[in-house]
Amino acid sequence: MTTSSGADTPLVPGTVYGLRSWAVAAMEGEDGLEAPFTGVRWPSGGDAIEARCLASADHQPPSAECSCGIYAFHPGEDSVRELSWALRKDPGNPSAVHAIGIVEAWGSVEVHDSGFRAEYARPHALVLFERTAQPDYARRIERLADTYHADLVRVRDPEGLRRHCVENDLGLSEQAMARMLGPEFVQRRRRSRRAGRRQMAWHATLATVLMVMLALFVYVAVSSAVWD
Structure with a gap:
């Protein structure tokens, strides 16, 4: 396997x-899983999909000089939150249905800070967030798990999915990432976390200010009504 530097070193055995x-799309009366942007349909029955570069046939995906390959995120707090947003209704396409899950990948792998691009992959598990999944959607995901010979992971929310991955050793640990990507990765991760904490603090401050302003508005409105 390879890192994002392209060095041919078996760092992820x-x-x-x-x-x-x-994207969940029906074909010949049966739901299937498709890549959201390319529309490539993933093979069912437990079979793997092999990466193909749509830009050039001169190299085997994934290539360090290209963006080709089968994409997946590392199971961190940010990624599970972002992926959960994919399940929200798209106002521009309200009939669109999406699924999220855990992929098992192998072959050549380009590893990056937020995820990786792989040569081969298959759905290892599909995920249901029990707090928000509607019955019809849950039944479709259950059928898809059977169709793809994948596990069905039921968790309460995105944080439950992150914990499931950690507890079952599904994904690269930060220690493994640091070994592969070097000390620069650790520094980037620290900067990202500091920025995230600052953003959360700013959001909390803004929410507090808005609540105070709303309380003052209500107080003034009630006081005016009393005096009138």
């Missing part, structure tokens, strides 16, 4: 697991 989303 065996399989690696990550998170991704699919």
